[in-house]
Amino acid sequence: MSAQKPVTVTVTGAGGQIGYALLFRIASGAMLGPQTPVRLRLLEIPAGLKSAEGSALELQDCAFPALESVEVTDDPARGFDGANVALLVGARPRGPGMERSDLLKANGAIFGPQGAAINAHAAEDVKVLVVGNPANTNALIASAHAPDVPPERFNAMTRLDHNRALAQLAQVLDVPVASISNVTIWGNHSATQVPDISHGILTGPDGTQGSLVGALAKAIGSAQDMAQWFATTFIPRVAQRGAEIIEVRGSSSAASAAAAAIDHVHDWVLGTGSSWTSAAVVSDGSYGVPRGLVSSFPVTSQQGSWHIEQQLEMGADVRERLEVSVNELVEEREMVRSLGLI
Numbered sequence: 001m002s003a004q005k006p007v008t009v010t011v012t013g014a015g016g017q018i019g020y021a022l023l024f025r026i027a028s029g030a031m032l033g034p035q036t037p038v039r040l041r042l043l044e045i046p047a048g049l050k051s052a053e054g055s056a057l058e059l060q061d062c063a064f065p066a067l068e069s070v071e072v073t074d075d076p077a078r079g080f081d082g083a084n085v086a087l088l089v090g091a092r093p094r095g096p097g098m099e100r101s102d103l104l105k106a107n108g109a110i111f112g113p114q115g116a117a118i119n120a121h122a123a124e125d126v127k128v129l130v131v132g133n134p135a136n137t138n139a140l141i142a143s144a145h146a147p148d149v150p151p152e153r154f155n156a157m158t159r160l161d162h163n164r165a166l167a168q169l170a171q172v173l174d175v176p177v178a179s180i181s182n183v184t185i186w187g188n189h190s191a192t193q194v195p196d197i198s199h200g201i202l203t204g205p206d207g208t209q210g211s212l213v214g215a216l217a218k219a220i221g222s223a224q225d226m227a228q229w230f231a232t233t234f235i236p237r238v239a240q241r242g243a244e245i246i247e248v249r250g251s252s253s254a255a256s257a258a259a260a261a262i263d264h265v266h267d268w269v270l271g272t273g274s275s276w277t278s279a280a281v282v283s284d285g286s287y288g289v290p291r292g293l294v295s296s297f298p299v300t301s302q303q304g305s306w307h308i309e310q311q312l313e314m315g316a317d318v319r320e321r322l323e324v325s326v327n328e329l330v331e332e333r334e335m336v337r338s339l340g341l342i
């Protein structure tokens, strides 16, 4: 994707909460750079069209220099036609009394056909980020219906979990977020996700780098207190932050989810540098995660492709937690298989 060439970006669920927080940042150039012309396609179901059309009017009123066009449609063939980047946000939320299998079934009916439409109509270089929950397995479903698109191009979003972890750490250490690097979220975007700080680096104001774990032990009191804080405060805080937001706000995270989607695609397309981030990508078998599952890993991006960081040492605790999260992904895959969705 060259910098000046127009990029077609499709957003599903564009009339929803995340859509409203996402569209204006894409159009302003926050995702692909201010010099990259963007053609936006807003894909909705009929019930969401009015809301998406309202956003299209507001986008026009912003007069963003990089925004070439906006089109609203409820036709997936048109919505994904020529798409270079597709953000699959629209999903069926969990309703009262709904089981996980009901949710997977309802979303299979969305992500299967959308995967097929991407396969048939998107640009050859399409990159797909699934945000709608359950994101990892929805990405698996969409990818299964797009046999001509390499599975590496279907990602699920764990960048919000990654950003949440960075923010919590920065707060405890009273340092800028940007001074913390090489933190990882492993596994599923669910309460079983595995935040891991064991390789974390803290960069001081003078550029010197030290161990994040060491700095935390100092800030919290001792290595033992730090381990206790990590297991009983930090991990639940990060892994259950989505539920906390729902409780406090009355609906799920929207602006922070949109910001994370912007970060994910920005880094995927424009590169990460040497520090890694977290993204759910198709497993190549690394770290014992079964091949083909969409699982979160530490990743860097160069020239538009993610690379899973290799040969990181993994402590017993991280390994055990990852096994639980991966087992959940395996169960979800079995469930969608038994429902005939993949």
Ligand SMILES: NC(=O)c1ccc[n+]([C@@H]2O[C@H](COP(=O)([O-])OP(=O)(O)OC[C@H]3O[C@@H](n4cnc5c(N)ncnc54)[C@H](O)[C@@H]3O)[C@@H](O)[C@H]2O)c1
Pocket (backbone or CB within 6 Å): 012, 013, 014, 015, 016, 017, 018, 019, 043, 044, 045, 047, 048, 089, 090, 091, 092, 093, 110, 130, 131, 132, 133, 134, 135, 157, 158, 160, 161, 189, 252, 253, 254, 257
């Ligand atoms: N991965 C993450 O970190 C993360 C974070 C926050 C939210 N989410 C998930 O993102 C999803 C969207 O959240 P939201 O707050 O924007 O929800 P929302 O209900 O406000 O909006 C969803 C929109 O999707 C549309 N939609 C439904 N089915 C569609 C289809 N087949 N095609 C196109 N559009 C369709 C709806 O009409 C609605 O406008 C939810 O599944 C939520 O759980 C994920």
Ligand SMILES: O=C(O)C[C@H](O)C(=O)O
Pocket (backbone or CB within 6 Å): 133, 160, 241, 242, 243, 245, 252, 253
């Ligand atoms: O947790 C949720 O259900 C919403 C979302 O996935 C989040 O992490 O905020």
